[in-house]
Amino acid sequence: MATWSPSGNPEPALGPNVYAGLCPTRLVLDRIGDKWAVLVLGLLAGEPRRFNQLRREIEGVSQKMLSQTLKSLERDGLVSRKAFATVPVTVEYSITPLGLTLAATVDALRGWAESHIDEVLAAQRHYDERATA
Template sequence: MTTRTAAQRRAEARITFQARFADCPTNRLLDRIGEKWVALILRELAEGPRRYGELDRTLAGASQKMLTQTLRRLERDGLLARTVTPAVPVRVDYALTPLGQSLVPVMQAVTRWAEQNIEQIDVARESYDAQQLNP
């Protein structure tokens, strides 16, 4: 039996924790829905299918590259479907899949919670920051 140092044991524990963290379904979902434009895209598509151009206009702060990348990731995750209609110009529509639709009530609950509690969070942050400036 080999003897391990405390540093080796901490390193092994860190690797084990990181593996569990990477496999955790909650963390994997929060990682996706926590991305900058995801919640806004889901909110828009919850109202019905949208063309790419409509999403682009609605999410005016998102670059074309970022919007496209985010839509592709959501499609890969099975949360939305992309439909291409041959026309001149080509028409591309996005809609929530049943899996994506099942996420809408969760996002709405998070939105309600945030709206009800953001003032308390802001006050707590200000108090904490003030304490850090005047220890």
Template sequence: MKWNLYAAKCPTRQLLDRISDKWVVLVLSLLEDGPKRFSVLKREIDGISQKMLSQTLRALEQDGLLTRRAFPTVPVTVEYELTTLGRSLNTAMAPVVEWATTNMSRVLKARDTFRKKPD
């Protein structure tokens, strides 16, 4: 089937919305090096709430981008790991993440110039 992301009801729009979310990019990037526990992800991603991290992880699991594994400990230990599909998305996103970090100074300069423009 050929998907048309310009069609209002095409599911690719939902997927693009999901993968363009900043929390998704950060979670997937952290999982690139291997499985991580919820508490580690929460600690590493400055500014993310527990609720938002839970929602993001659940959505990524639903889309087949990561797996959730619970260990029978007290309290239960939960670990998240990228799937093959998740790794392929990380490979595709890596140049965008690199572009953002490489060009941030230029973007900040452009924003500053824009703010100083007379109306």
């Protein structure tokens, strides 16, 4: 296994270093840190869904953004896409075994956000009041 130095050159046997600018793990963090990816993975961890099901359940996501998110998650091996030979074609998305390894973390993030939203909003109000004073 190689790690990535700030120069972008692999260094032997140290492992990935997310703090190194060119380390490929940054790309993974970008993907799983995206709000739409987190929401899609959270829903698919429960059960497979069709595109329009996801679009209805994730309020505010555009068709274009959902499509891009699903393609990226599929490319990363976190989501699989299965097309059925129907007219029109039916497509179902499901979480992969690799995606399932991330599901508990995604659920913990969701739970934290829901549990602490009042505190975050209060902190934002406090900050904004100080900034305008």
